[in-house]
Amino acid sequence: MKRKYRWEIREANETAAAELAAALGLPPLIARLLxxxxxxxxxEARTFLDAGAASFHDPFAMKGMAEAAERxxxxxxxxERIxxxxxxxxxxxxxxxxxxxLLRRFGxxxxxYIPHRSQEGYxxxxxxxDKAIEAGTRLIVxxxxxxxxxxxxxxxxxRGLDVVVTDHHEPPAILPEAIALVNPKQEDCPYPFKGLSGAGVAFKLAHALLGEADPTLADVAAIGTIADLMPLEGENRTLVKLGLERMAKQPSPGIRAxxxxxxxxxxxxxxxxIxxxxAPRLNAGGRLDRADGAVQLLVTESAEEAERLASRLDALNRERQQLVDETLEEAERMWLRRVEELGGRMPETIVLAGEGWNAGIAGLVASKLVERYYRPVLVLAYDAGAETCKGSARSIDGFDLHAALTEMAELMEHFGGHQAAAGLTIRIDRVPELEKRLCALAAEWISDEDWLPKRTAxxxxxxxxLSLETVSQLxxxxxxxxxxxxPRFVIREAAVSETKAIGKEGKHLRLVAEERGRRIEAVGFGMGEMAAALEKGASxxxxxxxxxxxxxxSTRVQFMLQDWRHAALPVYDRRTEKMWLRSLVRLAExxxxxxxxxxxxxAWSEALASTELEARGAIVARYGEWERMPEPLRSTVMGESAAAASDGGVASMPDGGTGSASSKGRLSEGLALALAGLPEQPDAARSLARLLGAGHPIEAVYVYAPEGNGAPASARRPAFPDRxxxxxxxxxxxxxxxxxDAPDGFLRQASEATGWPLSVVRMAQEVFEELGFLTIDRSNVKVxxxxxxxxxxxxxxxxxxKENAELMMLGRAxxxxxxAxxxxxxxxxx
Known part of the structure; x- marks a missing residue:
């Protein structure tokens, strides 16, 4: 089983952890985590743990804030009309x-005004x-x-209309000439915290106008911060903490509904x-309809109106979910056709444009494609006969989406966003060029390791x-x-005690693991198929x-499993399976x-005759043959050189045998090794030992018993004398x-007296001679x-x-x- 994620495990500075624990009275685990x-x-830790309104920065430290507040x-x-x-x-x-x-408070x-997503765009x-001027507006904020x-x-x-800009998106090289630009990300803005959401910047504007950071406004600011995936650190952490407290104690009618x-x-x-x-329900209005209903929900004082508006957004969200599923299915078919046209090669970025798709859900579809294929994704929508299309992009770690789009800004009518997400409008005939250049940048910027998603523990x-007390402390x-x-944790070298596929159709995994005599239950959602790979006793x-x-x-702690890996090379003993060849074919699949x-x-003849094994690119050989495989077949199997793989078919072995050659390339990703019967002779066992110890990327070993003997009983095991x-x-x-030393002489008497075969007693005589305990002159032996x-x-x-005896015992181990x-x-x- 391949890992889902690339693991990164933080290392705590033990001295710093001890100082934090002593200074703040923290439990050791919490101090280590901080x-x-x-x-x-x-x-620094106290500010983080006890975040409150007093920790907000001076809003006037933000460039443009004084001018914005005054206007x-x-x-x-x-x-004046605003x-x-x-x-x-x-x-x-x-x-x-x-x-x-805020403005209601000032009278x-x-x-x-919120633009329509598909009709007006961002x-x-x-x-x-023009509409604002017609309405008598004098100031746009x-x-x-x-x-x-x-x-x-x-x-x-x-047209004589003043504009105050409050924003948090990445500023372009040329800035608009507004009355005031309030954005902490401006290059020369001294504001100490740059991670505010749009709602966070609006909250700071209110802070400036009110003279205080008002907790009664923190609920909507917290929702905006969370929904826009802003980092929950610094002021954002304080804002969300205050907002959650407000929602818990004094929720507005809209938030309650x-x-x-x-x-x-x-x-x-x-x-x-949230x-x-x-957040998805608040987004649903703007994706499929106008967003005004979501705004009204958050400001209404009527519980009845709030219930009606919330119900409407919930219905829109269900409609949105169905539309996303349908568009995702169509987009994925389009992508797989594209991959097939390229001979199976997956481009570095996914760029898809669909007629009749809803631009309002493009970002959601892009996010789901990122989850499935883990590469930057751009989803565009256009109407029949249109010359331009609109859409959204989502990225992965290691690829700055905003920087990439900036490199090709001349291709687009408009774009904006940040490192992980962006939106854009582009002429349909320019999409192929956009795809080509995005792929080239992704190939250049994304490192090999970045193609596997990273999770940090x-x-x-x-x-x-990892106890109930720990959960409470966290x-x-x-x-x-x-x-x-x-917080995420890694438990190392735990022994599997129980595994079971649970839930509807066995989609989920329940696992009980033991470490140093203590047990913990783990549940992995969507991991049910992995139960078979986690045999009892596996580390x-x-x-x-x-x-x-x-x-x-009852209440107990549970480990929510996100990924796992074998702590040692997994060895699956399948010697009790009667249909060994059928099991081997399933393994090859x-x-x-x-x-x-x-x-x-x-066994070799039977496996070699299997067209199913050959079709799946499996290599079939006798023990020792892997060392005599010709190039490039040996490189294909063992991953030892950069030689190109065979184009498939059957390759001849030096002794006249054959092995089916895979066209899948080298085995840098790993090799599964199946043993159709264990070695019966020491030379074959030594060949297997050399294969295991040669450093090849063997991911797992599966052991079968084609002769039907199954797993042996210890009573049948041959023995070797101990000390x-x-x-x-x-x-x-x-x-x-x-x-x-004669055939029926003293050595046979010693054999009968000790119960060991004559060959073992003779071997002992040779050992004692080599050690100088005996002398042998022709047939005369003397102590x-x-x-x-x-x-x-x-x-x-x-x-x-001793080595030969151990190797002879291998087949009955x-x-x-x-x-071991x-x-x-x-x-x-x-």
């Missing part, structure tokens, strides 16, 4: 709602400016947009429930540490979210989060590269003193009276005989012994 996340001073105050004083110009996503909706609450003359547009609206704001100035529509209680709202419950934890680090994720590393399982009156080594001619038994043979020799003390291991004959031998030959640790 130290692992980079906290060094007690003051809005003037408009309020003079009774128009709040928002955006249709959850961040824009909450920003707009915050400004409505301002104002209204709001940001200020000329038509909307943008929220969550405007930083790129150079031409539009220039047009507004020409929206929480109920999500099937949760307002008092139990968390960053996760991200996966409230905070620390390695023992099962004894609550001090909430709220969790972007930049402050739920595994587990990656996941802690949770509490409350059921039937799931493995990219498979080498089958056969112990007997019968005490060698001592007993030597005692017989000393009592005899001397003898003639040395006072020999020098020596260990048995000093005898080469002893070492060779029990599962634990077999695993294979892992020892391959190197104990993966």
């Amino acid at each position: 130290a692992a996340r980079g906290f060094r001073s007690a003051e 809005i105050r003037k408009a309020v004083r003079d009774g 128009r709040v110009y928002g955006d249709y996503d959850a961040d824009g909706v909450t920003s707009t709602a915050l400004m409505i609450r 301002a003359d104002f209204d709001t 940001g200020l547009n000329i038509g909307a400016i 943008t929220v969550d947009n405007g930083i790129s609206a150079v031409e539009q704001i220039a047009y507004a100035r020409e 929206l929480a109920e529509a999500c099937g949760t209680e307002h008092a139990k709202l968390s960053s996760g429930r 991200a996966f419950g409230l 905070d620390m390695v934890g023992s099962v004894s540490e 609550s001090r680090l909430e709220p969790y979210g972007q930049g402050n994720p739920t 595994v590393d587990l990656f996941g989060e802690l949770a509490v399982n409350e059921w039937n009156g 799931g493995e990219e590269r498979l080498l089958v080594l056969c112990a007997s001619h019968a 005490e038994q060698f001592g007993r043979i030597y005692s017989l020799f000393r009592r005899q003193g001397s003898w003639i 040395v009276a006072s020999p020098a003390r020596k260990e048995l291991e000093q005898s080469q004959r002893y070492r060779k005989a 029990e599962t634990a012994e077999l695993r 031998w294979i892992r020892r030959m391959a190197g104990a640790r993966r």
Whole structure:
């Protein structure tokens, strides 16, 4: 089983952890976790843990804030008409709602405007400016947009309309000439925190106008921050913490109704429930309809109206989910056809444009394609007969999407966004060129390791540490979210006690693991098919989060499994399976590269005759043949050189045998090794040992018994004398003193007396001669009276005989012994 993620495990500075624990009275595990996340001073950690309104920065430290606040105050004083110009996503909706609450408090003359996503697109547009002028507007205040609206704001100035921009997106090289630009990401802005959302910037504007950071506005600002995936650190953490407290104790009618529509209680709202419950519903209005209903929901004082609006958004969200599923299915078919046209090669980026698709869900479809294929994705939508298309892009770690689009800005009519996500408008005939250049940049910028998604664990934890008390202690680090994720742990070298596929159709995995005598239950959603790969006794590393399982009156800690890997080379003993060849074919279906080594001619012939194994590119050989494979077949199987793989078919072996050659390329990704019967002779076992120890990327070993003997019983095992038994043979020799080595002489008597075969007794005689305990002159053997003390291991004959005996025992080894031998030959640790 391949890992889902590339693991990164933080390392805590133990000195810093100890100092944090002592200064703040923290439990050791919490102090270690904070130290692992980079906290060094007690003051820094205290600010993080006790985030409150007092920790907000001075809003006037933000460039343009003083000018923005003064222009809005003037408009309020003079009774000028203000128009709040928002955006249709959850961040824009909450920003707009915050400004409505704020301007109502001042008694301002104002209204709001949110452009239609598909009809107008993102940001200020000329038509909307004309409408504002017709409505008597004197001042436009943008929220969550405007930083790129150079031409539009220039047009507004020409028409005598002032514009104050509040935004948080990446500023372009040329900035608009507005009355004020408020964006902490401006190059020369001294504001110390750059990670605010659009709603966060609006909250800071309110802070400037009110003279204080008002917690009653923190609820909508918190939702915008979480929905826009802003890092929950610095001011964002404080803002979300205050917002969650507000929603729990004094929710607005709209937030209460929206929480109920999500099937949760307002008092139990968390960053996760907002991200996966409230935010999608607030977004749904702007994706499929106008966003005004979502804004009204957040500002209404009527419980009845709130319930109606929340119900409408919930229905739109269900419609949105269905539309996403349908578009995703169509987009994936389009992508797979594209890959097929390229001969199976997957381009570095996915760029898809579909007629009739809804641009409002393009980002959601792109995100799901990123999850499935893990590469940057751009999804574009256009109407029949249109010359341009609009869409959204999502990226992966290691590829700055905004920087990439900036490199080819001349291709697009408009674009904006940040490192991980962007939106754009482009002429349809320019999409192929955009795809070509994006692929070239991705190939250049993305490193090999970045093609596997990364998950970061905070620390390695023992099962004894991961308790209910630990879960309670971890609550001090909430709220969790972007930049402050739920703590993740790695449990190393845990022994699998139980595994079971659970849930409908066995889609999920339940696992019980044991480490140092302590057990923990783990659940992996969507991992049911992995149950077969986790045999009892397997040593595994587990990656996941802690949770509490409350059921039937009992409460216990549960490990929410996100990924796992074998801690040692996995060895699957399948010698009890009667239909061994059918099992081998199923194995070949799931493995990219498979080498089958056969112990007997019968098993080799049967496996070689399997057209199914050949069709799946499996290599079939006898023990020892892998060392004599010709190039490039040997490189294809073992991954030893860069030689090109064979184009398929059957390759001849030096002894006249054959092996089917795969066209799948080298085995840098790993090799599955299947043993169709264990070696029956020492030379074959030594060949297997050399294969295991040669450093090839062997991912797993599967052992079958084609002759139908199954797993052996220990009573059938041949034996080799231990130290005490060698001592007993030597005692017989000393009592005899001397003898003639003859077929029916003293050695046979010693064999009968000890119960060991004559060959073993003769081997012992040769060992004692080599050690100087005996002398042999032709057939005359004599015990040395006072020999020098020596260990048995000093005898080469002893070492060779012991090795041969162990190798002869291999075919009858029990599962634990077999695993131990294979892992020892391959190197104990993966």
